[in-house]
Amino acid sequence: MGVSNRITATLNFIALLCAIPIMSAGIWLASKPDNECIRSFRWPVFILGLLMLFVSLAGFIGAYFNKQGLLALYLFCMAALIILLLVLLIFAFTVTRPGGSYAVPGRGYREYRLDGFSKWLRDYVRDSSNWQNIRNCLADSDTCPKLTQQYMSADQFFFAYISPLQAGCCKPPTVCGYSYVNPTLWINPVNTGADPDCLLWNNDQNLLCYNCNSCRAGLLGNLRKEWRRVNVILIVAVVILIFVYLVACSAFKNAQTEELFRRYKQGWV
CATH class of the missing domain: 1.20.1440 (de novo design (two linked rop proteins))
Known part of the structure; x- marks a missing residue:
């Protein structure tokens, strides 16, 4: 050779x-x-x-x-x-x-806005057929259920680091003013915020905020990271x-x- x-x-x-x-x-x-x-x-x-x-x-x-x-x-x-x-x-x-992320006062985690991500990614998750499959897959995963096993109190949860996906899909946006019961169970406020996601939140563990724009944004935040x-x-x-x-x-x-x-x-x- x-x-x-x-x-x-x-x-x-x-x-x-x-x-x-x-x-x-x-x-x-x-x-x-x-x-x-x-x-x-x-x-x-x-x-x-x-x-x-x-x-x-x-x-x-x-x-x-x-x-x-x-x-x-x-x-x-x-x-x-x-x-x-x-x-x-x-x-x-x-x-x-x-990036699409923003800090939330009094919280250890960040939340995400869909408009902060690239147009190509926004269009992908806004497509109804794409999101329906993604939504069903996320609902079947342990992404949200494991939060209830990790955090017992509100203080633990509020100052914890959770993934963008969990921050967007497993809880209502902070601006909505929901009261904490556990990471995936929240009490409705008298007046919800102006964010459309506030009306989409549901305590049904198969629904949560999987239909919210914050969930789409959290998914993109995970992907980006x-x-x-x-x-x-x-x-x-x-x-x-x-x-x-x-x-x-x-x-x-x-x-x-x-x-x-x-x-x-x-x-x-």
């Missing part, structure tokens, strides 16, 4: 190892309640990590066993994979840039892949030159 192929094989072995944290991040992302309920958001990161694993493995085998045809295919697939990762990164950063974490891993992966790709291109050219020189010395050309 020539020096160029040895370098390519080593770098692709490193890239192969880097695919593991990407796949792990994809599995972590897919396991979250919000992503479980939005199927189109569940697996793209895991699939890209799996593709990175196969492409890097092909590059390693092609370089180690000096399979020039496999190396050429690897370079093409690697370029496509880098483009896919860049597209996903740009899209994720664009749609998750606005999780995808921002995954984006860090994707950025590192893109940098590594671009470096590996550039070195592999150079090594591929050098390997072809070495092969021509070897044949020339043997009198084949």
Whole structure:
């Protein structure tokens, strides 16, 4: 195995190892309640990590066993994979840039406004068919029921950190003025606030605030937080892949030159 192929094989072995944290991040992302309920958001990161694993493995085998045809295919697939990762990164950063959160006086958690998120995400959760499926999935999850097991008193709950999804779906908005009984059971005020969500709150544990805009906003708040974490891993992966790709291109050219020189010395050309 020539020096160029040895370098390519080593770098692709490193890239192969880097695919593991990407796949792990994809599995972590897919396991979250919000992503479980939005199927189109569940697996793209895991699939890209799996593709990175196969492409890097092909590059390693092609370089180690000096399979020039496999190396050429690897370079093409690697370029496509880098483009896919860049597209996903740009899209994720664009749609998750606005936050939509705001502080609530006397509360440890934040609440969320739907209008604070990107138009693409707002339109997705405002679509009635999309939200009906998401709503049913959230109602069947343990996202809200587990709050009643964690917090026994109002003080505990008000100063706790709860997820954006729980803040939006499991309780009425603070502005509505409902009185606390437990995290998912609240007493109606005499006059509800001006927020339309105040009239949508229901103590039925299958309804709660799942039809509220605050629930949609909380779901997007969860998505934003999780995808921002995954984006860090994707950025590192893109940098590594671009470096590996550039070195592999150079090594591929050098390997072809070495092969021509070897044949020339043997009198084949």
